[in-house]
Amino acid sequence: MKQRVMASRDISTSPLFMGLDFSTQGLKATLIDATGQLVAETAMQFDEDLPEFKTKGGVHHHAHGLIVTAPPLMWVAALDLLLARMQKENLPLAKVTAISGSGQQHGSVYLRHSARAQLKALDSRLTLRDQLRDMFAFDAAPVWMDSSTSKQCRERDIALGGAQAVAELTGSRSYERFTGNQIAKLYQQHPDAYTATGHIALVSSFAASLLIGNYAPIEPGDGAGMNLMNIHTGHWDPAALRCTAPGLKKRLGPIVPSHKVIGHLSRYFTDRYGFAPQTDVIAFSGDNPNSLAALGLARSGDIAISLGTSDTVFGALSAPKPSATEGHIFGNPINPQSYMALICYKNGSLTREAVRNEFARGSWKTFEAALARTPSGNGGRIGFYFKEPEITPPVLKPGIHRFGPDDRRERFTPAQNVRAVVEGQYLSMRLHGNNIGLIPQKILATGGASVNKSLLQVMADVFGTRVYVSSQPNSAALGAAYRALHGWHCARARRFVPFAKVIQPTASFTPSAEPDRATHRLYTALLTRYAHLEKQVVS
Ligand code: 5FX
Numbered sequence: 001m002k003q004r005v006m007a008s009r010d011i012s013t014s015p016l017f018m019g020l021d022f023s024t025q026g027l028k029a030t031l032i033d034a035t036g037q038l039v040a041e042t043a044m045q046f047d048e049d050l051p052e053f054k055t056k057g058g059v060h061h062h063a064h065g066l067i068v069t070a071p072p073l074m075w076v077a078a079l080d081l082l083l084a085r086m087q088k089e090n091l092p093l094a095k096v097t098a099i100s101g102s103g104q105q106h107g108s109v110y111l112r113h114s115a116r117a118q119l120k121a122l123d124s125r126l127t128l129r130d131q132l133r134d135m136f137a138f139d140a141a142p143v144w145m146d147s148s149t150s151k152q153c154r155e156r157d158i159a160l161g162g163a164q165a166v167a168e169l170t171g172s173r174s175y176e177r178f179t180g181n182q183i184a185k186l187y188q189q190h191p192d193a194y195t196a197t198g199h200i201a202l203v204s205s206f207a208a209s210l211l212i213g214n215y216a217p218i219e220p221g222d223g224a225g226m227n228l229m230n231i232h233t234g235h236w237d238p239a240a241l242r243c244t245a246p247g248l249k250k251r252l253g254p255i256v257p258s259h260k261v262i263g264h265l266s267r268y269f270t271d272r273y274g275f276a277p278q279t280d281v282i283a284f285s286g287d288n289p290n291s292l293a294a295l296g297l298a299r300s301g302d303i304a305i306s307l308g309t310s311d312t313v314f315g316a317l318s319a320p321k322p323s324a325t326e327g328h329i330f331g332n333p334i335n336p337q338s339y340m341a342l343i344c345y346k347n348g349s350l351t352r353e354a355v356r357n358e359f360a361r362g363s364w365k366t367f368e369a370a371l372a373r374t375p376s377g378n379g380g381r382i383g384f385y386f387k388e389p390e391i392t393p394p395v396l397k398p399g400i401h402r403f404g405p406d407d408r409r410e411r412f413t414p415a416q417n418v419r420a421v422v423e424g425q426y427l428s429m430r431l432h433g434n435n436i437g438l439i440p441q442k443i444l445a446t447g448g449a450s451v452n453k454s455l456l457q458v459m460a461d462v463f464g465t466r467v468y469v470s471s472q473p474n475s476a477a478l479g480a481a482y483r484a485l486h487g488w489h490c491a492r493a494r495r496f497v498p499f500a501k502v503i504q505p506t507a508s509f510t511p512s513a514e515p516d517r518a519t520h521r522l523y524t525a526l527l528t529r530y531a532h533l534e535k536q537v538v539s
Pocket of ligand 1: 023104105106144177225287288310344
């Protein structure tokens with residue numbers, strides 16, 4: 001568990017705003033003050049702090065590798081555990097004025113018909129876990145790492161007029177991890193569990209439901225990750241619902257604007273942890289939309305690259321072009337008139353770590369030394385490292401593919417493997433980002449691995465743009481805290497207030513890597529070969 005208290009001034013008097021991040025591997029809370037300054041953060045890790053759920057990296061990988069789930073009761077237990085720690089640290093929870101939150105995207109939670117009544121009747125003397133253990137109609141929540149719904153994706157394509165039609169309607173073509181396809185699979189394979197389900201939540205709206213003691217609505221940032229929402233209207237699409245499962249609309253509840261107050265903190269939390277009654281809860285969103293909020297990305301051309309469990313490339317777009325070949329268009333959680341574009345890679349940090357373990361003796365120092373020793377462009381060598389089935393490009397079978405300068409398969413030295421994994425990942429981001437309109441004028445790097453300077457230099461050289469980093473590496477919880485502050489301002493003003501009027505996060509970014517022009521030209525030349533080899537690997 002980490003707990004940091006940052007502010008030196010007296011935080012016990014100023015109103016505070018809280019962001020909760022239910023990420024794949026853990027739960028984190030970030031507190032900010034009314035000016036957006038970071039006050040404190042507390043975190044817990046599912047594997048270490050709740051070992052009885054037997055997760056690895058917060059999830060369960062099932063037998064044939066394509067099914068990946070998490071126990072939703074673990075998220076319930078995590079919330080009590082984290083809040084108890086914050087209380088023990090004497091954080092002034094009574095000063096928290098509004099709360100918002102974040103969840104890993106696409107995951108789905110299936111709640112029994114009786115769950116709403118259970119949420120409404122929580123007793124603050126008992127734990128959430130003891131009271132809610134039987135609220136689930138299906139006790140394994142499929143998460144974003146799941147790739148087991150190819151059949152349901154093809155069925156959706158057929159029902160809605162093809163992959164491009166699905167992309168144009170919902171912002172993304174049918175993706176295995178997208179919630180609608182997971183719901184369709186559950187309905188087909190476990191019809192009894194579907195019948196027993198009264199409400200289906202995303203990880204984000206499930207977490208919000210715990211806080212307000214009622215079913216929480218979904219908002220367009222996270223709702224767009226389901227293949228069910230019309231990306232242009234922000235409403236559920238009837239045809240997309242129909243081809244998924246019967247009676248779905250009433251199980252999903254409404255979609256509300258991202259800045260909306262969806263309820264007040266339930267008595268369970270005020271009585272048990274000393275929060276103030278009437279603490280506003282603002283709609284929770286996905287981790288990527290919240291990361292966009294943390295960076296305040298408003299203009300096309302400002303692109304973020306987040307290096308985490310999943311690597312993501314994202315930015316704001318005013319005129320999106322949904323693509324059947326790559327990427328996603330989501331609602332923009334800080335501007336209802338705008339969109340966000342995102343490209344997601346499953347092979348992020350864990351894959352870099354696997355290469356480090358195999359080829360750099362498990363040490364980041366050795367990894368960086370190998371990068372420094374090898375020439376930019378790796379002498380024309382190109383590698384594809386899929387430890388997990390990949391989303392971008394779509395690859396179901398894990399494996400490593402290495403090509404020499406003559407495009408023939410080749411063995412690499414350990415140092416060449418290190419350079420190949422880093423260069424390959426950024427070349428892919430440049431290639432696929434371009435295709436969906438993410439063309440950077442400046443890059444903001446975030447996520448755990450953004451502390452690694454040598455990774456950022458390769459990033460700057462591949463894209464040919466300056467790379468900035470934030471002093472605050474974990475951004476989804478911070479973005480949720482900013483959104484709590486923003487939603488609270490909108491509620492007080494009784495209208496939408498531009499996000500930039502409330503908060504200007506980009507001020508905390510510092511330049512970290514400058515592109516070298518000659519090296520950038522070299523990468524531009526490599527990109528054509530990279531695209532060609534990628535086609536070979538995918539087919
Ligand atoms: C985005 O589409 C993803 O699948 C991932 O970035 C998850 O949100 C990670 F939590």
